[in-house]
Amino acid sequence: MKKLLIGIACLASLSAVAQNREIAFKEADWKTQLATAKKENKIIFFDAYTSWCGPCKMMAKDVFTKDNVADLFNQTFLNVKYDMEKGEGPVLKDKYEVSAYPTYLFINGDGEVVHKIVGGMSAPEFIAEAGKALKPETTTFGLAKKFNSGDHSQATAVAYLEALEKAYEADKMAAVAKVYFDELPKASLLEAANWELALKYLNNPAAQSFSYLYANKGELEKKYGADKVNMYFKNTMSSSVYSIKRAYTKKTDLKAAAEKATAIRKLLSTGTDYSKPLLAQLDLTEFAAANKWDKFVSKVDVVWGDEDFKNKAGFVIGAANDVVSSGPAQYYKHALRWADQIERNKPDLFANIQLADLRKRTLKKQGKTAEAEVMANKAQDLRKEAAQKGQMTPPMMKD
Structure with a gap:
């Protein structure tokens, strides 16, 4: 019995130091x-x-x-x-x-x-x-x-797409997915195996395969369920709109970005419940890239006046931050004007934090450091309030 206890003690000791490297x-x-x-x-x-x-x-x-x-x-x-x-x-x-x-x-x-x-x-x-x-x-x-040497077999393509997904390379994944899925026989895209692969990897609205799937949305809904199908198209086009914005901001992959934008405009021309905000964001992205800030401001004003525009406060706050990040100084006043308009509509705590952050950034860029500090403190207090209530808070934007 004594030996057994000693043995157990030794095992426990070894276990305690087993993970010491x-x-x-x-x-x-x-x-x-x-x-x-x-x-x-x-x-x-x-x-x-x-x-x-x-x-x-x-x-x-x-x-x-x-x-x-x-x-x-x-x-x-x-x-x-x-x-x-x-x-x-x-x-x-x-x-x-x-x-x-x-x-x-x-x-x-x-x-x-x-x-x-x-x-x-x-x-x-x-x-x-x-x-x-x-x-x-x-x-x-x-x-x-x-893959680039011409091996577009399913084994190679899927392995490459999986690697790109793990590498957080959505834009490269879009380019590879376009090549792979566009080479498949169109009718085969509706088959369960290829549909599941498309759900995971086909994130490029400029692909002919994506357009084919979108044109056959009704058949997909019957086979795989309307919610799943519509969520796929909505998420793919939403993420693509923001990849287009990223491309224009960084001035990289502009040709691919333009192709995606053209495809999204064509696909959403018939209208869906998410068409309006995505098409509006495309407009703003293109206006900002072309330094057409008057048109940018006019578009935001149209959005704010549209009673049917979903989550327009969040959209306008995002647009205002874009003005402060990239626009000429004479347009900062519009960011503050939009903040006032949103505040008069009694926004929720999340939006109020965003507004305080927006005002802080705008005022700081205008050289009004004391007023910017007041807004920074307000944002901090609102974040504490949200934390106490267990509510999510928006990420802090760089000045």
């Missing part, structure tokens, strides 16, 4: 890290994080400290991490187009990204993704090379 990160400037990776013939595991990112902290605490994770990464990769808001972080953020956190990049000694994943995940998932980074044929880079 963690990923070891090397500290050095980026140029040195690349040189080391090349010399040692290793792939760099690059943890792109921020100090405020919750999932980043979860991964560091619960996944990086697993012995099997630590052993794999410490033995296989050159592990580095950079805060994307400090030191070299902002430059590396732009260089590697990091837009969400955490982002995990696997980079060779030449500085090329061979694999990329975004977001928190379990230890087994993390290990599986790291394993893909070690096999050229399963990396995002390798799958891209294979």
Whole structure:
């Protein structure tokens, strides 16, 4: 009995220290890290994080400290991490187009990204993704090379689309999905297997395959349910409208953005319950890109006067922030005017926080620092009130 108790005590002791290893990160400037990776013939595991990112902290605490994770990464990769808001972080953020956190990049000694994943995940998932980074044929880079060389088989296309989804590369996924689904026989798109793949990956309204599905919406509704079908089309076109806005703002992929915009206008010409806000947002995006701010302001005024426009307060607040972010200073007064109009309609707490943030940003850009500080304090107080009530709060926008 005594031996048994001793044995149990030893097992408990071993269990307590079983998870005592963690990923070891090397500290050095980026140029040195690349040189080391090349010399040692290793792939760099690059943890792109921020100090405020919750999932980043979860991964560091619960996944990086697993012995099997630590052993794999410490033995296989050159592990580095950079805060994307400090030191070299902002430059590396732009260089590697990091837009969400955490982002995990696997980079060779030449500085090329061979694999990329975004977001928190379990230890087994993390290990599986790291394993893909070690096999050229399963990396995002390798799958891209294979697909772009003409291998458009379902196995290659789906693997590539899945990798792009995990890498948070919606625009690249849209381009690949367009090629793959447009090559399928049209009638086959209505079959269950292809429909399920379309639901997951076909996010491009400019694709002929998407137009075919939209034209056969009635048949899809009968086979798969109206709610599911309509939600797919609504979400796809909504996310595409904002990808168009992002493209115009960054001045990248403008041809693809224009193709999407033309397709959405054509598809929504018959009208749906979500046509009006999406078409209005397209108008504003194109006016802003062309510096036609008078037309931008007039369009927002039309929206505000439309009694049938859904969630127009949120739409107008978004438009006002766009004016403050990108418009000439003489148009800031319209942002404040719209804020006054919305406030007179007694908005909810969420919108009131947005209005306080909007006024703070506008006043600060106008050089009215004292008034901007008042609005900043008001926004802070409203956020505290929302927290006490257990209500969601809007994200804070940069000044």
